[in-house]
Amino acid sequence: MSLWSRTRNAVYGEITRTAMELFLTRGFDATTIDDIAAAAGISRRSFFRYFGTKEDVVLGDLAARGELIRQALEVRPADEDPWTALCAALHSVKDAAYETNEEMLAVFKMIHQTPSLRARSIEKHLQWQAMLTPEIRRRLGADPDDPLDVRAEALVASVLTCLDVAGEAWGRAGGRVPLEDLFDAAAAAVHGRP
Amino acid sequence: MSLWSRTRNAVYGEITRTAMELFLTRGFDATTIDDIAAAAGISRRSFFRYFGTKEDVVLGDLAARGELIRQALEVRPADEDPWTALCAALHSVKDAAYETNEEMLAVFKMIHQTPSLRARSIEKHLQWQAMLTPEIRRRLGADPDDPLDVRAEALVASVLTCLDVAGEAWGRAGGRVPLEDLFDAAAAAVHGRP
DNA sequence: TGTCCATCTGGCACTCGGTGTCAATCAGGC
């Protein structure tokens, strides 16, 4: 680990902390990149060297978590039915990115109330979908490239949709109930089975 | 129908036609608002008086179709199970907005290949979700305002996700198979039943 | 230690989407 990457990580974390603080106080849309750059002591141009978009500060490592979910899915027993395997894979990956439950709640609310953030969040879920679908195709014994076989896409997309619905409900409910329980209830409603 | 609203409708249609032609030849991102305004013979400012965003030219009346789906859902038999009722409601609303199948195919491909369009399209689906959920809550006998009851949201969101998956597959397959068949296959994969 | 190279940084100019404002225009009712 060279000094370069160490300072880079430090700056990365500093920008994230500074920006999130501004977002949670002023609101996402009311905070400009110039505000963040000024507060973090860097130039506006440098901000874009660490984050491609303003939304990436909030949703940054979502892509990385997709990879974790994919790995968790691969480990599931081969004879488990795809839906159960997907649900289990999602369960096994917790949100370790947040310090407190309150912070996580505030971020969830912000994401679901800010259209641009919501849209980006859904785009990330689409990436997860693309990452998880091949494994489900394999488990279904489907042709990996047949565009007419929509079963795997539908299963993966629906499970992720349940996660999204659960997340929104969790935010609306003020985090009073474990997110997992809401997800299980959503999944059960869609796929039958109590 | 006054002359004002007649000319307004005419201009609206003219902008749509001009813009769609540019989108389908140059691509969505490569077409600027100035291009559209110049080609349609209006000012850049006037464009934004007819369309809130560039994406709205492509996805304009999607919100209106949501209302049609809601009405179709209301008409379904009261004792039909929610999933079946939702699927039937979606079936009953066809895409009447496109002249030819080829044009519809081109637009679908464009939407699914352009991130900003894809995101907006999903946002419109979220609006549909909000419109359809109350009726499903009613059919489930659920408290209309209980944030912890996620069944209705999950059902509606999953059905719409199936529609989205089917639409994407339909585009990838070059429209070789009826969209309805792909939707049915996706819905069946998710909700059990072969 | 001094030199060279790669990387990082800040600043500038630019594009593009989108908004507020204001004066000019134009249809329609009196």
Add this chain to the structure above:
DNA sequence: GCCTGATTGACACCGAGTGCCAGATGGACA
């Protein structure tokens, strides 16, 4: 013919994001 209200174009402005370039800084090597 005149007043009212909607529409229009033009201009200025903002914020996100990008390309470019000169300068600073750390690392490797002689």
